[in-house]
Structure formats: structure tokens, C-alpha cells
Amino acid sequence: MTLIDTRTPDAKRLIPGATGDWEVIIGLEVHAQVTSEAKLFSGASTAFGAEPNANVSLVDAAMPGMLPVINEECVKQAIRTGLGLKAQINHKSVFDRKNYFYPDLPQGYQISQFKQPIVGEGKITISVGPDRKGEFEDIEVGIERLHLEQDAGKSIHDQHPTMSYVDLNRSGVALMEIVSKPDMRSADEAKAYVTKLRTIVRYLGTCDGNMDEGSMRADVNVSVRRPGGEFGTRCEIKNVNSIRFVGQAIEYEARRQIAIIEDGGTIDQETRLFDPNKGETRAMRSKEEAHDYRYFPDPDLLPLEFDQAYVDELAKYLPELPDDKKARLVNSLGLSVYDASILVSEKAVADYFEKVAAGRDGKLAANWVINDLLGALNKAGKDIENAPVTPDQLGAVIDLIKEGTISGKIAKDLFEIVWNEGGNPRELVESRGMKQVTDTGAIEKAVDDVIAANPDKAEQARAKPTMAGWFVGQVMKTTGGKANPQAVNDLVKAKLGIEE
Amino acid sequence: MTELTRLTIAEAREKLRGKEITASELTEAYVSAIEQANPTFNAYVATTPEKARDMAKASDAKLAKGEGGALEGIPLGIKDLFATEGVHTQACSHVLDGFKPRYESTVTANLWTDGAVMLGKLNMDEFAMGSSNETSHYGAVINPWRASGSNKQLVPGGSSGGSAAAVSAFLCAGATATDTGGSIRQPAAFTGTVGIKPTYGRVSRWGTVAFASSLDQAGPIARDVRDAAILLKSMASVDAKDTTSVDQPVPDYEAAIGKSVKGMKIGIPREYRVDGMPEDIEKLWQQGIAWLKDAGAEIVDISLPHTKYALPAYYIVAPAEASSNLARYDGVRYGLRVPGKDIIEMYENTRAAGFGREVKRRIMIGTYVLSAGYYDAYYLQAQKVRTLIKRDFELAFAAGVDVILTPATPSAAFGVADEDMAADPVKMYLNDIFTVTVNMAGLPGIAVPAGLDGNGLPLGLQLIGRPFDEETLFQTAHVIEQTAGRFQPEKWW
Numbered sequence: 001m002t003l004i005d006t007r008t009p010d011a012k013r014l015i016p017g018a019t020g021d022w023e024v025i026i027g028l029e030v031h032a033q034v035t036s037e038a039k040l041f042s043g044a045s046t047a048f049g050a051e052p053n054a055n056v057s058l059v060d061a062a063m064p065g066m067l068p069v070i071n072e073e074c075v076k077q078a079i080r081t082g083l084g085l086k087a088q089i090n091h092k093s094v095f096d097r098k099n100y101f102y103p104d105l106p107q108g109y110q111i112s113q114f115k116q117p118i119v120g121e122g123k124i125t126i127s128v129g130p131d132r133k134g135e136f137e138d139i140e141v142g143i144e145r146l147h148l149e150q151d152a153g154k155s156i157h158d159q160h161p162t163m164s165y166v167d168l169n170r171s172g173v174a175l176m177e178i179v180s181k182p183d184m185r186s187a188d189e190a191k192a193y194v195t196k197l198r199t200i201v202r203y204l205g206t207c208d209g210n211m212d213e214g215s216m217r218a219d220v221n222v223s224v225r226r227p228g229g230e231f232g233t234r235c236e237i238k239n240v241n242s243i244r245f246v247g248q249a250i251e252y253e254a255r256r257q258i259a260i261i262e263d264g265g266t267i268d269q270e271t272r273l274f275d276p277n278k279g280e281t282r283a284m285r286s287k288e289e290a291h292d293y294r295y296f297p298d299p300d301l302l303p304l305e306f307d308q309a310y311v312d313e314l315a316k317y318l319p320e321l322p323d324d325k326k327a328r329l330v331n332s333l334g335l336s337v338y339d340a341s342i343l344v345s346e347k348a349v350a351d352y353f354e355k356v357a358a359g360r361d362g363k364l365a366a367n368w369v370i371n372d373l374l375g376a377l378n379k380a381g382k383d384i385e386n387a388p389v390t391p392d393q394l395g396a397v398i399d400l401i402k403e404g405t406i407s408g409k410i411a412k413d414l415f416e417i418v419w420n421e422g423g424n425p426r427e428l429v430e431s432r433g434m435k436q437v438t439d440t441g442a443i444e445k446a447v448d449d450v451i452a453a454n455p456d457k458a459e460q461a462r463a464k465p466t467m468a469g470w471f472v473g474q475v476m477k478t479t480g481g482k483a484n485p486q487a488v489n490d491l492v493k494a495k496l497g498i499e500e
Numbered sequence: 501m502t503e504l505t506r507l508t509i510a511e512a513r514e515k516l517r518g519k520e521i522t523a524s525e526l527t528e529a530y531v532s533a534i535e536q537a538n539p540t541f542n543a544y545v546a547t548t549p550e551k552a553r554d555m556a557k558a559s560d561a562k563l564a565k566g567e568g569g570a571l572e573g574i575p576l577g578i579k580d581l582f583a584t585e586g587v588h589t590q591a592c593s594h595v596l597d598g599f600k601p602r603y604e605s606t607v608t609a610n611l612w613t614d615g616a617v618m619l620g621k622l623n624m625d626e627f628a629m630g631s632s633n634e635t636s637h638y639g640a641v642i643n644p645w646r647a648s649g650s651n652k653q654l655v656p657g658g659s660s661g662g663s664a665a666a667v668s669a670f671l672c673a674g675a676t677a678t679d680t681g682g683s684i685r686q687p688a689a690f691t692g693t694v695g696i697k698p699t700y701g702r703v704s705r706w707g708t709v710a711f712a713s714s715l716d717q718a719g720p721i722a723r724d725v726r727d728a729a730i731l732l733k734s735m736a737s738v739d740a741k742d743t744t745s746v747d748q749p750v751p752d753y754e755a756a757i758g759k760s761v762k763g764m765k766i767g768i769p770r771e772y773r774v775d776g777m778p779e780d781i782e783k784l785w786q787q788g789i790a791w792l793k794d795a796g797a798e799i800v801d802i803s804l805p806h807t808k809y810a811l812p813a814y815y816i817v818a819p820a821e822a823s824s825n826l827a828r829y830d831g832v833r834y835g836l837r838v839p840g841k842d843i844i845e846m847y848e849n850t851r852a853a854g855f856g857r858e859v860k861r862r863i864m865i866g867t868y869v870l871s872a873g874y875y876d877a878y879y880l881q882a883q884k885v886r887t888l889i890k891r892d893f894e895l896a897f898a899a900g901v902d903v904i905l906t907p908a909t910p911s912a913a914f915g916v917a918d919e920d921m922a923a924d925p926v927k928m929y930l931n932d933i934f935t936v937t938v939n940m941a942g943l944p945g946i947a948v949p950a951g952l953d954g955n956g957l958p959l960g961l962q963l964i965g966r967p968f969d970e971e972t973l974f975q976t977a978h979v980i981e982q983t984a985g986r987f988q989p990e991k992w993w
């Protein structure tokens with residue numbers, strides 16, 4: 001692949017060294033496990049967490065005479081992902097064999113796509129930020145290709161003093177290898193890229209994106225150069241399995257390479273591993289030790305071919321993608337770009353929000369989801385999937401505010417009750433006497449009492465109308481927050497004789 | 501009892517259906533023939549007499565009710581390359597020691613569904629790599645044919661040497677075989693039997709140990725053309741488990757037998773007249789041409805200009821695929837394991853001990869031609885040659901040729917442990933010179949015995965047809981068979 005520099009060096013992304021500034025160049029190969037019932041070339045189940053070697057067919061174990069048969073669902077998932085990456089879909093692609101020996105690779109080769117992948121060039125827009133001013137910056141990252149391949153099994157080395165065990169449950173599971181162009185220039189950009197990619201595949205339902213279960217992992221290519229100069233020699237950090245580690249690995253690796261070059265050394269092209277405990281990368285194998293994989297087209301499989309109508313049919317049922325959703329939230333619901341970005345960043349959050357916002361004030365719903373729900377989740381360290389308040393419950397709280405049944409302040413208390421104890425918000429308001437007082441007689445009396453008790457303040461307020469707020473606050477306090485704030489405000493002003 | 505084993509499949513079928521004989525009697529005749537003669541020929545590497553008796557009994561039950569499949573009660577031998585459930589399946593390699601699959605290949609499953617009886621597993625060159633059956637871990641197979649007045653042991657050809665010898669020596673009514681570069685047709689020609697390699701995709705490869713996936717195709721070896729047609733009909737099927745198998749109806753091949761070749765256009769490729777070809781072969785070829793002409797066919801000279809590149813290209817493509825296909829024999833999951841101090845040494849020890857010389861040679865050739873820096877010059881170039889060879893045939897058929905007639909082999913059967921061949925593997929590879937083109941082009945090809953050479957050894961002619969036009973091959977081969985007669989070795993064992 002020819003490397004094309006798409007970016008102009010930007011001072012705020014440069015890393016200062018002893019001899020001047022450095023620019024870090026990052027490209028990522030993300031392995032995303034395809035969401036499918038069965039493996040890429042066999043009928044065995046892909047379920048996570050099964051007993052070792054429970055999900056292994058004769059094909060996965062590479063028994064003599066076994067043949068691969070392509071799982072069409074995996075092909076569809078790859079096409080859907082390609083469409084989500086605004087990429088070229090190749091109507092003809094070829095499966096190749098990548099040959100090497102390893103105990104958890106039963107065939108002695110991995111079936112992959114080498115020269116003719118199913119998906120070609122595409123792009124992802126990532127949002128980096130917010131910066132100190134709360135601004136996000138949109139950056140376009142090119143996709144080089146996406147191809148389908150088999151996962152290997154797992155070698156387990158700690159169960160026996162002298163032997164290793166092999167678990168073939170993952171052997172043959174479909175992976176999409178998504179290769180970016182070397183378009184990223186900081187650890188934050190790389191993290192934003194993986195995050196966005198994960199969001200897209202989760203929206204599409206083509207990969208669950210669970211990095212802790214190994215469903216997504218990244219090979220990170222890092223090199224450094226003088227700003228705008230020639231690309232440097234790259235190192236590839238294999239199998240990084242969290243977004244945080246991607247950032248740490250890049251930070252470490254960039255500094256390691258800069259230090260070597262500044263000391264007069266050169267970078268060796270090599271494969272490295274990231275050690276999360278030490279927060280450093282270490283050499284795994286050099287270019288000279290690299291395998292000769294002897295790729296050639298798999299003679300057991302015909303080229304994979306389909307027509308545009310096949311792609312169109314899949315495109316027709318593609319769900320709304322995060323960028324489109326964001327635009328819709330801004331344009332039709334009137335949300336700020338900032339709020340919309342937060343809401344769409346995770347499919348589960350977006351789904352939650354859309355349920356709350358359905359038939360309601362979008363802005364109000366956005367405020368509650370972002371400030372109250374996400375805030376509380378964050379504080380409790382919970383995922384939105386396990387939120388104690390359902391979208392229906394939160395929607396009911398918002399309805400109660402809108403109807404004037406409860407005030408915004410009471411609503412916060414109500415939210416907390418629902419969070420802690422559950423229940424129907426409307427019934428809770430009823431049973432706990434949280435209803436807003438709209439009886440003007442009662443409010444009037446409270447206003448009169450407060451003015452009577454504070455004649456000097458009343459005098460000041462008549463001269464300086466903004467002081468009316470103090471009286472509103474006092475009345476709210478004496479009514480336990482249940483008085484309708486608008487009614488209180490109106491009455492205070494009327495009683496003090498303040499003109500609107 | 502000898503009488504029973506002399507019956508062709510078609511004859512036995514009639515007698516079984518007419519209740520003149522029982523499947524159990526027929527099976528018993530073969531079981532005792534094997535017991536008596538297998539030590540001489542070494543055609544079977546494993547026999548399954550109990551299984552055979554059970555299957556025969558089941559067939560008799562069906563036949564008694566007037567039921568049963570196309571091969572009901574017919575005892576067959578199975579090449580060791582086909583997976584047979586619970587039965588020795590080792591591709592005659594040491595590396596698969598003790599391997600008994602828990603599955604049945606599609607081909608053999610089809611045969612059992614049609615009522616055939618399994619006698620055992622037949623010897624072959626290790627992983628089907630060889631042209632003399634001498635690379636087998638289980639030792640050489642002896643050809644039932646001997647030169648006139650000679651006791652010298654001859655090879656039955658390979659890789660389906662066990663299949664050809666067993667059919668020829670009346671140790672089975674018919675046999676399964678496989679053909680990657682000539683492994684059905686060459687041994688058939690060496691033993692006076694009929695062997696057909698069908699069109700690539702006609703027969704499922706599922707459950708057949710792979711040698712070179714893009715070339716491998718199973719087919720039968722039989723006593724005569726009709727039997728070959730009967731067997732292929734049962735073996736062939738489209739198979740969802742093999743995506744290279746083709747969804748085309750399997751015709752009644754037997755119906756093609758007896759049809760005239762009048763007006764048919766027979767192509768004679770000039771490139772198959774090779775330097776140093778024995779006079780006997782040339783004479784046989786001319787004889788075949790004359791017979792077909794007499795039968796009313798039109799003879800046309802054709803050119804297949806890329807023929808001379810076929811053998812070198814084949815010896816790049818086949819080893820390349822084999823080097824990858826045989827990577828799974830690593831001692832980790834099944835078969836032989838020779839321990840080592842670490843995993844790499846275990847691999848090395850296992851594969852060093854498990855594979856024979858010829859298999860190792862081909863793995864090394866294949867690994868070399870796929871290596872970085874050599875891929876384009878060898879593998880890619882060979883694939884281009886393959887396209888050209890295919891096109892040669894397409895042009896000939898497009899010009900109206902119905903079937904192409906060539907010799908099947910460049911010589912008759914040669915001696916066991918032939919020093920010339922042992923010293924130079926390329927001499928052995930030259931056995932495939934007339935047959936590899938057919939595999940490279942994915943076409944059907946049949947070898948039919950057509951005469952004896954000066955030493956009284958059988959020689960075969962090869963007919964090559966259009967894709968999925970096996971019917972025309974049976975039709976034409978039968979005309980040759982009718983004229984040439986059938987060839988059976990004189991019993992000396």
C-alpha cells in the first residue's frame with residue numbers, strides 16, 4: 001500500500017523532544033468478531049464462555065477431508081459494515097490461505113483475504129475533544145480495506161507443568177479485519193477512532209464491540225517523524241485489547257522511538273507487545289523473524305461473488321448510523337451539537353434517549369438523560385444497560401414536569417426515589433404528596449406571610465426588582481418546593497407592585 | 501466360488517435381483533478370495549469382513565423383498581483416501597497412524613445408500629502422491645499382470661494401485677479411486693481395467709483426504725465400461741458440504757452405453773505424439789483411431805499447443821496445494837505424534853517420521869514455489885499456463901470436436917523398484933504426461949484397455965470429453981471395448 005499523507009502537521013498534536021518537535025503517525029488494524037450464530041466456514045456455535053472445545057466442528061478441528069463452506073450471514077455482516085464505513089463493496093473477493101504452524105491453528109493455515117478483500121476504501125469521521133473551550137474537532141480517517149478471516153483457537157499454558165492445552169472454541173470464528181490508513185496523529189485520535197468504529201459496528205449489529213471478551217482488538221502501527229517529513233520506520237503493537245491501552249501503548253511507543261532517534265539510533269521494524277501492567281511495549285519479533293505466510297487462493301473455496309442488487313437489499317435495511325442520527329437530533333430536535341454528540345456516542349445511550357424523547361420535548365429529554373441519568377450512572381459506575389431508571393420511568397418524570405404536576409426541583413427528588421426504590425413515578429407523586437401546589441389561595445397566603453415578615457426587604461425589592469427572586473426562594477422554601485414557581489413569581493411581583 | 505468373483509457388477513446385479521445368487525454368497529466369495537490372494541498383491545491395507553457380511557445380510561433382506569438400491573449387494577473396495585466411519589483411514593501414510601474417523605465421506609455414503617458392501621480399504625501411494633503405488637507406508641502393490649514368460653513383479657501404477665490391482669485380480673467387483681494427475685487412469689491402463697476421472701465438481705470431495713484440492717476428483721475403477729458407468733452414477737452428487745461440487749443432475753450413464761459413435765467428431769491432438777514414445781503405444785493409438793473411424797466417427801487432427809507446459813505446471817500447482825493441505829498433520833490432534841523438547845521439535849519429529857520421501861519432496865517443492873519472491877515466477881505462472889491449457893481444450897470443443905483420443909500412458913506397467921525411476925523422480929512424473937492436462941482443465945477423462953504390448957501387458961487409450969459430458973466418454977469407450985475386447989490377467993496366484 002502506498003502511504004499518502006492526508007494531514008497537515010498541527011502544532012497542538014506535536015510531541016516536543018530534546019532536539020525539536022516530533023509528529024507521531026498512527027494506523028490501526030482492528031479485528032472485530034462478526035456477530036453471527038455460526039462460524040465463518042462451519043456450523044459450530046460462536047457463543048462466548050462455553051466449556052473448552054464445546055463449540056468445535058470437524059472442520060474447525062481440521063479433520064482429514066473436511067472442507068470449508070462459507071456462512072452467508074458473515075458475508076452480509078461484512079457488507080453491512082462496509083456500507084457503514086461508506087466504503088467500496090467489492091462484488092468479487094477471494095479467500096486466501098495464510099500458512100503457518102501453531103497448535104491453536106488446526107489447519108496449519110488461516111483462511112483470510114489477502115489480495116482481493118470484500119470491502120475496499122472507505123472513511124470514518126471521528127470527533128476529538130472536547131478541548132478547553134468545550135469544542136470538538138472533526139477529523140476524517142481513511143479506511144484502507146476490510147476483509148473476512150478466521151480466528152484461531154487459544155493456547156492455555158498455565159494448566160499443566162509441562163504441556164499446553166488448546167481450546168478450539170474460537171477456531172474458525174469470523175473476524176473482520178478493518179485496516180485504517182495512517183491518518184491518525186495522536187493517541188487521542190486513535191482512541192477516538194477505535195471508539196467511533198466500535199460505535200458504528202454496534203449500531204450496525206455486526207460486532208458486539210466487547211473488547212474485554214476479545215470481540216474487538218487492535219494492532220497499532222506507530223512511527224514518528226519530523227513534522228511533515230518522510231514517514232519513519234513503524235513498529236506494530238499486537239493485540240491491544242482496550243481503548244485505554246491503545247492510548248497508553250501509543251504514548252509509550254512514540255516516546256520510545258523519539259528517544260532512540262534523538263540518541264542517534266534507528267528504529268527497527270518489528271512486532272511488539274503492550275504490557276498493561278508495566279505500561280510499556282516490548283519487542284516480540286523482528287522483521288527478519290517474520291513468517292513467510294505463503295499466501296495463495298484457497299482452492300477449497302470459489303471466489304465470493306454477488307451483485308449490486310444484493311448490496312442494495314442490505315443497504316435498504318441498514319439502521320441509522322451515529323453521524324446521521326447526530327444530524328437529525330440537531331436539525332429536528334434542536335439539540336446542541338455537543339449534546340447530540342454525547343447522546344449518539346453509544347448506541348445504548350442513543351436508544352435510551354430516543355425512547356425518552358418519543359413524543360416529548362427533545363431538549364428537556366436530552367437534559368435529563370445527559371445531566372441526570374448519565375451523571376448518576378457515572379457516579380454509580382453503572383452501564384446504561386443496567387440503569388435503575390427505565391426510559392418509561394424517566395419519560396413519566398418529564399411528563400409530570402410538563403403537566404405542571406411537579407416542579408423541576410421536585411422532579412430531581414422523584415428521580416432519586418425511582419433510582420433507589422423503583423416504582424411508577426406518577427403513583428409515587430400521588431402517594432408521597434409531592435404534587436405541586438397550584439392553589440393560588442395557599443400560595444398567596446405564603447407570599448403574604450413572607451412579605452409581612454420582611455418589610456425592609458420588601459422595601460428594597462420595590463426599588464430593585466431583581467430582589468423579587470429572594471422572596472420567590474423563601475416562598476418555595478416554606479412550601480417545601482411544591483408551590484408552582486411561576487405562580488409564586490407572579491404573585492410576589494404583584495404583591496410588591498413590581499411591573500413586568 | 502471363483503465364478504462369482506468373475507461376474508461384472510452388471511452381471512451380479514442381474515443374478516442378485518433374479519435371486520440366482522445372494523449378496524452373502526457373493527461377499528463370501530470375495531472375502532475368501534482376498535484372504536487367499538491379498539498376501540500376494542498387498543492390495544488391501546485393511547479388510548472389514550464382518551462389516552461386509554453384515555452389509556450383505558442387510559442387502560439380502562432388501563433383495564428378498566424385491567427392494568434395494570442400484571448397487572444392492574455389490575462388494576466394493578475403497579481407496580484408503582476416503583474417510584470410512586470407524587475404519588482404517590490413513591491415506592496409506594504413517595502420519596495418520598491409528599486414525600479412524602467418526603464420519604463417512606460423501607462418496608462412500610452414497611455407495612452404501614445404494615446398497616454396496618464394503619470389503620475393506622485399498623492400498624495407494626501415500627497421500628495419493630506417486631505413479632507406482634510404491635510410496636505407500638504399507639508397501640508396494642503387485643500388478644496381477646506379468647510379462648509373457650516372466651515372473652518379474654510389476655507395479656499396478658498409482659496412486660490408485662490397490663484399487664486397480666484389486667479389480668484386476670478379482671478381489672472386489674469394483675473400487676473407488678481418486679485422480680489428481682492420472683491416479684485413476686494410469687493404474688487402470690496398467691491393469692487392463694476401466695477408470696474414469698469425472699469432471700471436476702461432479703463428485704463431492706467431502707471426507708476424501710485432500711492432496712491438491714483444485715485437481716482432486718474421485719471416480720471408479722471397474723472391470724468394464726458399463727460397470728464404471730454404474731459406479732459413477734452412484735458416486736456422483738452435488739454436496740452442500742463441498743462448495744466446489746456442481747449442482748447438475750447426474751444422468752443415467754449406463755443409458756449411453758451401446759449408442760453408436762456414427763458422425764461423432766474425434767479429435768487427435770498432435771502434441772501427444774511425444775519424443776521417445778514406444779512404438780507399441782503409437783500403434784495402439786493408430787488402432788484406436790481406425791476402430792472409431794470404422795464405427796463411423798469422423799477423425800480430425802487438432803492442436804492443443806500448451807500441452808508441453810502441462811506437466812511442469814502441474815508439478816507446481818499440485819505440490820503447492822499439497823504443502824498447505826498437509827500442514828494439518830502436525831501431531832497435535834490425531835495420528836502419529838513423536839515427542840520433542842518443545843512444540844517446534846515435536847512438529848519436526850512427527851513430520852520427519854510420519855511422511856515418506858515422496859511426500860516430503862512435494863511438500864518442499866510446494867513450500868518453495870509459494871515462498872515470497874518465488875510465488876509470481878512459479879505459482880502464478882503455473883496458474884496462467886493452466887488457463888491456457890483450459891483454453892486449448894475449449895477451442896477444440898468449440899470447433900465441434902466431441903471427444904479427444906490419446907494414449908493413456910507412455911508405457912506399459914514397469915517393474916517394482918525400477919532403478920531408473922528411483923534415481924530420477926522426474927522419470928516417474930513423466931507417467932502422467934498424457935493425463936495431467938485433463939486435471940489441469942477440470943475435464944472428464946476415461947482410460948479404457950485397448951490391447952496388449954509386445955510383452956503381453958495391457959495398454960490403455962484415453963478419451964477426453966467436454967465438462968459434464970461423461971456420457972459421451974462411456975459411449976465412445978464402449979465402442980473401443982466392443983472392438984478391442986476385455987483384458988484379464990492369466991491367473992498365476
